[in-house]
Amino acid sequence: MDVLVNGKTESLPLSACLTDMLRKRGNDVKTVVVELNGRIVPHEEFAQTCMQANDTLEIVHFVGGG
Amino acid sequence: MTADIPFILGGIPLQSRLFLGTGKFGANSLIPAVAEASGAEVVTVAMRRVDKNGQGITAHIPSNIRLLPNTSGARTAEEALRLARLARAAGCGTWVKIEVISDTRYLLPDGYETARAVELLVKEGITALPYINPDLYVARACAEAGAAAVMPLAAPIGTNRGLRTKEMIAILIEEIDLPIVVDAGLGRPSQACEAMEMGATACLVNTAIASAEDPVRMAAAFKTAVKAGRQAWLAGAGAVRARQDGAEASSPLTDFLQ
Numbered sequence: 001m002d003v004l005v006n007g008k009t010e011s012l013p014l015s016a017c018l019t020d021m022l023r024k025r026g027n028d029v030k031t032v033v034v035e036l037n038g039r040i041v042p043h044e045e046f047a048q049t050c051m052q053a054n055d056t057l058e059i060v061h062f063v064g065g066g
Numbered sequence: 067m068t069a070d071i072p073f074i075l076g077g078i079p080l081q082s083r084l085f086l087g088t089g090k091f092g093a094n095s096l097i098p099a100v101a102e103a104s105g106a107e108v109v110t111v112a113m114r115r116v117d118k119n120g121q122g123i124t125a126h127i128p129s130n131i132r133l134l135p136n137t138s139g140a141r142t143a144e145e146a147l148r149l150a151r152l153a154r155a156a157g158c159g160t161w162v163k164i165e166v167i168s169d170t171r172y173l174l175p176d177g178y179e180t181a182r183a184v185e186l187l188v189k190e191g192i193t194a195l196p197y198i199n200p201d202l203y204v205a206r207a208c209a210e211a212g213a214a215a216v217m218p219l220a221a222p223i224g225t226n227r228g229l230r231t232k233e234m235i236a237i238l239i240e241e242i243d244l245p246i247v248v249d250a251g252l253g254r255p256s257q258a259c260e261a262m263e264m265g266a267t268a269c270l271v272n273t274a275i276a277s278a279e280d281p282v283r284m285a286a287a288f289k290t291a292v293k294a295g296r297q298a299w300l301a302g303a304g305a306v307r308a309r310q311d312g313a314e315a316s317s318p319l320t321d322f323l324q
Contacts, residue, residue: 027119064123
């Protein structure tokens, strides 16, 4: 299925959960923040949050800044 | 010598009056040594999208240092609120430096949107630290909206141009009953020292340290300068003599070479 991640289409296995998807992307599950369809997903819900086709995700983290 | 007045920000007592920005370093791996040399207890970070295999900065920041996420990228109060919520969800506390900027050339903060952002963030229990032009009315609006400090710019961000807004910052120091953290544009330790001599509460430095040939040494220089400026302010500098009044001997006048 296709979902929109950070403005780009990414292909995921059907009903993939957030934790698996983040690991597959090579992202640090502990330090990223995820917004799914405009709602921030608490870290403790990553494992049980499954995505559906055409979901919109923002995956962000801290970078250097002033 | 009496102790300094405690510096309490958002209910947290701080020893260091130098905040460190973490942008523009040649490598994030420099940051632990720079942070240590600066003595900073607070460092700013930005929030951005994560690429595949993207590594954030958190791993490079010593665990005893408090993160101050900024809302850079926000052009409106609502965008700042969204970024602040994301930052808070990262689980590193409730402090947020509000940056609301839509001007792309000089990157000057939008005072109206910034004051509105303070209002929105404070309602959500966020400790709001707005980055502002040193404008008395904007600073007052931020204070009334519940800001924990104001962060006036010394010069346009990232320019190393120094304390160009000195007069206006002096007015804020006099008029605003909040910590004044001079932020942006300071290029030399002497300029941070001068801001502290005027009575600023703290300074935030990023580009001046990151763009130095030896960032670790420059961080140490800023640490010393901020401390010196603070001590000078506490000491209360002597009066400046008008030029037309001539000079005044500091040694007793001789009584034998008549």
